[in-house]
Amino acid sequence: MGSERPQTSSSFVYPSIYHVFLSFRGEDTRKTFTDTLYAALVGAGWRTFKDDNEIERGENIKTELENAIINSRSSIIIISKKYATSTWCLDELVKILEHKRTKGHAVLPVFYHVDPSEVRDQKKSFAEAFASYERQIKAESDEGKREWMDKVRKWRAALGEVADSGGVLVNNQEYRKESEFIEEILQLIEDKLNRTISSxxxxxxxxxxxxxxxxxxxxxxxxxxxxxxxxxxxxxxxxxxxxxxxxxxxx
Known part of the structure; x- marks a missing residue:
């Protein structure tokens, strides 16, 4: 790669602001796994979006998150046990997968102490989350019912898609430390991004x-x-x- 000549901005179209967008449920992993992973990504030279680091107070959070996804070359999706209880996370997931299909956005799921089958089939904690959404549908008016049904359909499909796309399974393996999983994630994201000059x-x-x-x-x-x-x-x-x-x- 070192033999390639640097490009000027005039030859670069639609630059990405970030290498990596981190999607996670804050209450589950923000101060533990996600913080450690974020530090490792930044230390490796990746410009990484993490909502509490990048969004200014008073800005429209939903708009800023969507813009960050669009302006990132990849996403690491940390799916924890209560990930599906957050409609923010589920909406992010739908947006990330849409960007993957339309723009070639690289995606790396990380299953944090959950089995991919639980995510795919919405079992255990995921089943509980969707049961609450089904109750919400019943409580809505006709127009609200249609809106919620459409959301739930997209959320279920997105979880099924991301569970089938492979990724890193972080669990309680006695022979592997959490730091070793993070090293694996760094290598995988490097392979996906391929450290292109244009980035x-x-x-x-x-x-x-x-x-x-x-x-x-x-x-x-x-x-x-x-x-x-x-x-x-x-x-x-x-x-x-x-x-x-x-x-x-x-x-």
């Missing part, structure tokens, strides 16, 4: 020549030095250059 190209406006110089230096191989320092005043793109060079030469 970071929009941020190279005015600094592509510097990137080319550094990559040329790295690929030269004739020098004995193994450290390079990027110096300069604040705001000129030092971090962007460093991340881009790392991303395009990581292998």
């Amino acid at each position: 970071v190209a929009p941020y190279l406006v005015g600094i592509s020549s510097r990137v080319e110089n550094i990559i040329s230096w790295l690929q030269d191989g004739s020098h004995d030095d193994n450290v390079i320092a990027i110096c300069g005043m604040s705001g000129i793109g030092k971090t962007t250059v460093a991340k881009y060079v790392f991303t395009t030469n990581c292998r």
